[in-house]
Amino acid sequence: MAPAPPRPGDLLTIGALARRTGLSVSAIRFYETRGLVAPIRNAGGQRRFPRSDIRRLSFVLIAQRLGFTIEEIAALLSALPEGRTPTLKDWTAISRRFRAALDVRIAALTRMRDNLDGCIGCGCLSLKKCRLYNPQDRAQRLGAGPRYLLGDKSS
Amino acid sequence: MAPAPPRPGDLLTIGALARRTGLSVSAIRFYETRGLVAPIRNAGGQRRFPRSDIRRLSFVLIAQRLGFTIEEIAALLSALPEGRTPTLKDWTAISRRFRAALDVRIAALTRMRDNLDGCIGCGCLSLKKCRLYNPQDRAQRLGAGPRYLLGDKSS
DNA sequence: CTAATTCCTCAACCTAACTTGAGGTCAAGC
DNA sequence: GCTTGACCTCAAGTTAGGTTGAGGAATTAG
Numbered sequence: 449m450a451p452a453p454p455r456p457g458d459l460l461t462i463g464a465l466a467r468r469t470g471l472s473v474s475a476i477r478f479y480e481t482r483g484l485v486a487p488i489r490n491a492g493g494q495r496r497f498p499r500s501d502i503r504r505l506s507f508v509l510i511a512q513r514l515g516f517t518i519e520e521i522a523a524l525l526s527a528l529p530e531g532r533t534p535t536l537k538d539w540t541a542i543s544r545r546f547r548a549a550l551d552v553r554i555a556a557l558t559r560m561r562d563n564l565d566g567c568i569g570c571g572c573l574s575l576k577k578c579r580l581y582n583p584q585d586r587a588q589r590l591g592a593g594p595r596y597l598l599g600d601k602s603s
Numbered sequence: 604m605a606p607a608p609p610r611p612g613d614l615l616t617i618g619a620l621a622r623r624t625g626l627s628v629s630a631i632r633f634y635e636t637r638g639l640v641a642p643i644r645n646a647g648g649q650r651r652f653p654r655s656d657i658r659r660l661s662f663v664l665i666a667q668r669l670g671f672t673i674e675e676i677a678a679l680l681s682a683l684p685e686g687r688t689p690t691l692k693d694w695t696a697i698s699r700r701f702r703a704a705l706d707v708r709i710a711a712l713t714r715m716r717d718n719l720d721g722c723i724g725c726g727c728l729s730l731k732k733c734r735l736y737n738p739q740d741r742a743q744r745l746g747a748g749p750r751y752l753l754g755d756k757s758s
Numbered sequence: 759c760t761a762a763t764t765c766c767t768c769a770a771c772c773t774a775a776c777t778t779g780a781g782g783t784c785a786a787g788c
Numbered sequence: 789g790c791t792t793g794a795c796c797t798c799a800a801g802t803t804a805g806g807t808t809g810a811g812g813a814a815t816t817a818g
Contacts, residue, residue, distance in 0.1 A: 461764080461765080461815095462764090462765070463763095463764065463765080470752055471749055471751065471752065472749060472751040472752075472806085472807080473764090473765085474806070474807060474808080475749040475751060475805085475806065475807085477766095477767095478805070478806055478807090482805090490814095491814095492765085492766090492813080492814045492815075493765085493766065493813085493814080494764085494765055494766075494813095494814070494815085495765080495766090509748070509749075509752070510719075512747070512748045512749075512805095513715075513748060514712065514715055515670075515712075517804075517805090518804075518805070519804095543719060546719065547716060547719055547720065550712065550715070550716045550719065551716065553712060554709065554712050554713055554716065557669070557705065557708060557709050557712065558709055560668075560669055560705070561702060561705045561706065561709065564665075564698060564701065564702055564705065565702065593664070593667040593668060593775080593776095594626055594627060594630040594664075594667075594775080594776065594777095595775080595776065595777070595802095595803095596626065596627040596630060596776085596777080597625055597626065597627075597664070616794075616795080617794085617795070618793095618794060618795080627776085627777080628794090628795085629776070629777055629778080630775085630776065630777085632796095632797095633775070633776060633777090637775090645784095646784095647783080647784050647785075647795085647796090648783080648784080648795085648796065649783095649784070649785085649794085649795055649796075650795080650796090667775095672774075672775090673774075673775070674774095747773095747774095747804065747805050747806080748805080748806095749805080749806065749807095750772095750773095750805085750806065750807070751806085751807080759818100760817100760818090761816100761817090761818090762815100762816085762817080762818105763814100763815075763816075763817090764813105764814080764815070764816090765812100765813080765814065765815085766811100766812080766813070766814085767810100767811095767812090767813105768809105768810090768811100769808105769809090769810090770807100770808080770809085770810105771806105771807080771808075771809095772805100772806085772807075772808095773804100773805095773806100774803095774804090775802100775803095776801105776802085776803100777800100777801080777802075778799100778800085778801070778802095779798105779799090779800085779801095780797100780798090780799090780800105781796100781797095781798100782795100782796075782797090783794100783795075783796065783797105784793100784794080784795065784796085785792100785793090785794075785795090786791100786792085786793085786794095787790100787791090787792085787793105788789100788790095788791095
């Protein structure tokens with residue numbers, strides 16, 4: 449048999465990756481600055497991505513749609529191996545952690561909804577008396593909300 | 604009986620309202636620009652809020668924590684009466700609509716989680732083949748995500 | 759070899775939801 | 789009646805998550 453070709457298509461340009469993921473080129477570059485992908489550069493200084501980044505970015509998109517921030521996603525992805533291409537096993541492990549995080553969110557929302565049900569009848573919809581406004585639930589960060597209340601005080 | 608006093612405390616200053624809700628003064632002013640509250644002004648040009656705005660803002664806070672945007676909350680609140688103080692019945696009606704919106708969010712998240720479960724084994728975590736990345740589910744807006752994909756194209 | 763693509767960097771802009779600060783007024787206590 | 793604290797407006801800054809554009813270099817097709 450003829451020797452296998454050197455597979456020049458083993459690495460993707462940023463444009464090709466954009467087409468494969470549906471992302472814009474600028475978004476991919478932005479994700480690089482956030483550490484979600486780490487392409488190598490060719491001789492001319494252009495980015496080259498391993499094919500496994502298609503899956504990596506797909507994961508990013510899915511996680512974002514579920515309400516995770518880029519930072520949280522980066523944390524989840526950091527569980528993937530550095531040098532080698534992630535295996536199915538790697539992805540399974542990360543998906544499991546992901547599912548757990550999702551479960552937490554769903555539970556929190558459900559709890560809130562149930563509290564709301566309790567409040568519909570009682571008219572207690574005023575802060576502090578109502579379990580709905582329980583600081584304990586604050587860990588969630590769904591949406592923005594006043595930073596003052598969220599304890600931002602970052603100075 | 605002596606005639607009831609004129610109840611000068613019937614209107615709150617912005618500072619008092621801030622203390623009662625836990626919000627910052629600047630946040631309340633900001634909410635006014637967004638139409639969430641509509642205080643009157645006294646002779647000196649200072650804002651005066653009806654006591655019912657305490658509950659109104661409490662509702663805003665709760666809704667925000669559940670992931671609603673200011674605009675969405677304004678829409679929910681627009682169901683409240685204009686002139687008079689909202690009654691318990693008014694609040695009950697609005698809470699019901701609120702609960703429905705919450706149910707939609709919970710259902711969407713749960714559906715996604717179940718899809719993810721299906722994906723953990725199959726390794727299909729690549730866009731387009733996977734139900735997790737179904738544009739049908741896009742209506743949700745949980746978190747930001749690339750505008751390009753979200754069909755922003757607002758030019 | 760040249761023209762058309764594609765890619766590069768960097769800076770500026772965008773929305774949401776606020777905060778911070780400057781410069782000035784109002785209200786309340788003594 | 790004055791001082792102190794609360795309030796006013798308006799402009800600019802902040803974070804997240806990107807987009808847009810300028811000016812220039814690398815690739816690729818013919």
